[in-house]
Amino acid sequence: MVAKTLQASDGRTARANEKRRLRRAHIMRTALNLFGDKGFHRTSVSDIISTAGVARGTFYLYFESKESIFLELLGELFGHLRDNVVGVDTRPNKPPIVDQLRETVRRIVRTLYDNRELTKVILRAGASSDPQVREALQRFEGDIEHYISKALELGIRVGLVRELDSAMVSSGILGAFKQMAGRHILDPGSAVDPAVLTEQILSYTARGVVADHLLGAFT
Amino acid sequence: MVAKTLQASDGRTARANEKRRLRRAHIMRTALNLFGDKGFHRTSVSDIISTAGVARGTFYLYFESKESIFLELLGELFGHLRDNVVGVDTRPNKPPIVDQLRETVRRIVRTLYDNRELTKVILRAGASSDPQVREALQRFEGDIEHYISKALELGIRVGLVRELDSAMVSSGILGAFKQMAGRHILDPGSAVDPAVLTEQILSYTARGVVADHLLGAFT
Amino acid sequence: MVAKTLQASDGRTARANEKRRLRRAHIMRTALNLFGDKGFHRTSVSDIISTAGVARGTFYLYFESKESIFLELLGELFGHLRDNVVGVDTRPNKPPIVDQLRETVRRIVRTLYDNRELTKVILRAGASSDPQVREALQRFEGDIEHYISKALELGIRVGLVRELDSAMVSSGILGAFKQMAGRHILDPGSAVDPAVLTEQILSYTARGVVADHLLGAFT
Amino acid sequence: MVAKTLQASDGRTARANEKRRLRRAHIMRTALNLFGDKGFHRTSVSDIISTAGVARGTFYLYFESKESIFLELLGELFGHLRDNVVGVDTRPNKPPIVDQLRETVRRIVRTLYDNRELTKVILRAGASSDPQVREALQRFEGDIEHYISKALELGIRVGLVRELDSAMVSSGILGAFKQMAGRHILDPGSAVDPAVLTEQILSYTARGVVADHLLGAFT
DNA sequence: CATGAATGAGTTTTCATTCAT
């Protein structure tokens, strides 16, 4: 009987936990959509709860504040991205470097595609008034630039990358990525093939825009 | 007497107009500084008027709203930039193309340097709450991308630029520029030499990051 | 079988009742401590249940509201006090009147000492928002003043107390007691000897502050 | 003409200032009445503005917060009281000491009478949740007790006051005063003659309650 | 009996904009 009681209790708890999880996810998804449509700042908690169909208190039952929900979304995207970035392996019997890079870029583009709304929110949240949010975004971008920068420096050492100012160029790479993604993934008007986007990002970042016969001019 | 009155009136009007012009410019400059320091959203009309030393009503005498002052600043920067962009001239007895491009980039960087505060405001206003502001920013960027795109297409036709998706790559170029400027012009911590910045933007945009012996791999 | 069932049921009921009683007391004691630390208003039901380790609903199973728990605490202290107040017995072969009074005051001070937390809560709840609570406190104090007043009137009749306005002076006595207790029993900083406090209350109440040779001046 | 303009300007400013002053006073009086009726905590800013007939923003134009209006009221009463307390002068050709004390007590009672509502608010605000308010009240009472304490010690040195624990007894005196005032000035039911109240406070504080022939028992 | 998720009325405060003087 004890066992039965425990089982029942567990069953109830499990069901309740599942409901909680679903509700939390529902509120989060609602917030995500609204943030994407109107921006983080223009979306009020009132908007979120009326759209999600929950009471005011319920929102604060699941999230500490409006900022915290954004921060959590940010962490989610960051996690997705980190999972999809793989360093280049230069050992002999590995795939060509270009293919490895292409694969990483492809996966990142894919991730942004799969998380269009999330990406939109984060790309558009640049000028949030909340200091915590701003700081989190700064760190997010800073981390990415730092990562790219380290990769460039390694590339330079092993002769894959030409001599360049890694700090500046890593900013450029991130910026190009952000803008291309913002325009060509998120803009509802232009449905671009991810493969094309990948290729364009890769080639622009790798070899720039100049025709081959002019390359000598840029030293 | 009518003439005299008119003359006197004209003199008075002229003086009054000059005063108006100065006052307007003073409020605008004050707003610019505050937007630069605290961001558009965090700057209140109260901040502007108390710093500028004018009455609340006076602000609305010169500007329709807080947004309108921002919109005007945006137009100002756009004008400055347009004045400094010069198309490449490919005729025989002109300076080498690379030098021409370098000169244009140099002048844009210079303009952003000279209008640091203005640039900061606009780069950081990405996610403004106001739809009008957002739309204006979108159009601003759209215009620039369109301009770059046209230039790229011309370049492709005359064989200066390799085959590429001009719409996408122009996004990339603008994005790289924005991010590099944001990090390395506006960040008060890193005082980068404009010449270095110019060179890095130019070389990254033109020839990417790859070492020469690998260029063949990116077709 | 009916008897047996009833018997079993009784045993179960008794055990359950005991558990209920304990749980109720536990919640009450927890609330008391929190009220004492942070004040009635600053203590939330959430504080109480999380400290007591019971569920939210359980709280309302045992108490009607946050106010009701306070009201009950109030009644408790009142009961303690009533149990310790003993009227003065003026019959010939009884202890001297002063000693009798001293004994009562001593017991009251003792009771407040022993119920420091409870006393603190009630003394500090003076301006509670809840009308019911306010009314209860008013009645509590009114009862005490009435009791003192009756005692004074008796004293006047038997010649132990000088002619005075018993309603007013009883207010004064209660007020002096409250303030002295608040400052010198409850303030964690000043650990005053109960005996000293008793003596000071007694002498101040009985003979005021004036030096003997001046007493004639106060008629 | 300059003079005239200035005059007009002054006239306008003066009139505007007067209106401001009146409006401020109106809001303050409204708040005072509401605080007196329902207590500080139970009175919301919404109550104040709807009763005063001003807009929400207007309240915050004149007062920083709900607390600040209370703090200002507190300072007001404190100022009134301080103005009416006069030290005893023991030099030969001055009025009898008892008369001097009576005069001070009379003036304090009078002040409380004249500021019934204000007194009520402050006496009932004991348990405010706001830490700033609580601290201000604590300091208010602390200052008064300290003042009484110093007066008692002086009295002991010059032989006017018997040996006693000045810290404790000053608490008692303040407490007696508070309670008597609370019951017999503020209670709308009991309209007590201020002169009677003065006399009772004075005699209770000075000579206590005991009949003369028993005084010897309290040493 | 016990639980704890859900509720929503209520709180204080901000700030862009208007308009009588």
Add this chain to the structure above:
DNA sequence: AATGAATGAAAACTCATTCAT
């Protein structure tokens, strides 16, 4: 033209209480 007092919609957040499980 200039002023600045007044406005009120809107925001984020709290918490005592209820009720389905």
